[in-house]
Amino acid sequence: MTHRKSTIQLPSMTPGTSRAITVHHFGKRGARPKAYLQAAIHANELPGAMALHYLMPMLADADKRGLIKGEIIVVPTVNPIGLSQLAGNNHLGRYDFLGRDNFNRNWLDLSDAVAQRVGQRLGKNAQENVALIRAAALAELGAMRPLNELQTLRVEVMKLSVDADIVLDLHCDQDAALHLFISRRDWPGPAQALAADLGAAATLYNDPYPQALTFSGVNGALWARLADRFPEAAIAQACHSTTVEYRGQHDVSHPLGESDGRNLYRHLVRRGIISGRAGKLPRLKHEATPIGGMDVGYSPATGILVYHFAKGTWVKKGQAICDVIDPADARGPKARKPVLARTDGLFYSGKQNGKLVWPGAVVFAVAGAKLLAHRKGKSGLDD
Ligand SMILES: [Zn+2]
Structure with missing residues (x-):
């Protein structure tokens, strides 16, 4: 059996306190393909942790039966700093209290460092390039000497993910249908199969890759940035990295966790990491649309927020998605x-x-196919 559990100890930030990250390893170290799955970087987003709660025993069982061909790393709750943010009977978990960072920004773009280390040696052999780039990225991370807890977390977690073939970063929205953020370079390719297997209602692609230094962004964009930088070399998109938004924060239940866990398992089978039959690919719900076609609604005022539609509804331009109501105004409509x-x-x-x-x-996001002038130059991340 290959399943083992390890712990990443983070440096203590205040006397008497310390935190650690639990990591589960399945399959032989170095076996391919390698998948890396984590949940709850935004520590108050637990539907992904629930999916992993159901996935892990399935992986342990597959391991017992010798079915795991590749390597799978699962980090069910990756952010113990955010998990500890209890304030006034609320759990927060999105922003670091120390530096006020959003926990899913400012991850490490290693492309410059990798270019310095091995740029000259990248040639026409795509497989050799993959090995060179992965080794250089790991060497760069290994040479880093982070001081504080969050910096250490970022370096140590990326040591687990940066050489993976597949990275799935499991988040959720406040209240949403299941959707994915991907790189255009992965569509249709592996991302279409992922969207179908997971039952994504919407898939939004960054073109050509996410500019923001999100976790899934830096893991995937490392390859795209190097490919842009060395156009003569054969550089594949060797890491398919996706942010999965598992609906809304309150969408934590046994039935959802179980079906999400099963869907992840089926996708790992489909990708050849676990032996078995993935079966027919489920029907894709909607084609991927560009981030630049994502309309974002902003509240014009303060007040009570009320919607006209359920999430997952197809809407038309000009339709009112929601109202913001001034509770002190007696004039009704x-x-x-x-x-x-x-x-x-x-x-x-x-x-x-x-x-x-x-x-x-x-107050809302609508995934549309048409690029929108009012979204030009906007990242799609409103923190
Ligand atoms: Zn999130």
């Missing part, structure tokens, strides 16, 4: 400020009904 869709597409994400919002708060 006149107290409501509608927020309109500016494209045709899938209304896949919002907040929960009845919450207070404020000017500029994101």
Whole structure:
């Protein structure tokens, strides 16, 4: 049996406290393909941890039966710093209290360092390049001497992910249908199969890759950035890295966890990491759409947020997706400020009904196929 559990100890930041990350390893070290799965970088997003709760015993069983051909690393809750953020009976977990960083930004773009280390040696042999780049990335991480807890977390976690063939970073939205953020370089290819296996309602691609230094962004974009930098060399997109948004924060249940765990397992079989029959690919719900076609609605005022549609509804340009209601205004319908869709597409994400919002708060996202002038140059991340 290959299943083992290890611990990454993070440096203590205050006397008497220390935190650690639990890591599960399945399959032989160095076996290919390698998949890396983690959940809860935003520590208050637990549907992905629930999917892994169901996936891990399936992997342990496959391991007992000798079915794991590649290597699988599972980190069920990757961010113990965020997990510890209890404040006034609320669990926070999205921003670091020390540096105020969003936990899913400012991951390490290793492309410059890798270019310095092995750029001259990258040639026409794609397989050799993959090995050179992975070794250089790991050497760079190995040479880093992070001081504080969060920097250490980022370096140590990337040591587990940077040489993987598949990276799945499991998040969720506040209230949403299941959707994926991918690199255009992975579509259709591996990302289409992933979207179908996971049952994604929407798939949004960054073109050509995510500019923001999100975790899944840096792992995938390492290859794309090097390919752009060395156009003469044969550099494959050797890491298919995806952010999976497992619906909304409250979508944690046994039935969802179980079906999400099964879907992840089936995809690992389909990718040849586990022996078995993946079966027919489920029907893809919607084609991928560009991030530049994603319409984002912002609240024009403060007030009570109320929606007209359920998440996952197809909407038309000009339709009111939600109202922001001034609770002190007695004029009934006149107290409501509608927020309109500016494209045709899938209304896949919002907040929960009845919450207070404020000017500029994101109140919805619609995945549309058409590039939108008002979204040009925007990253799609509103923190
Ligand atoms: Zn998140």
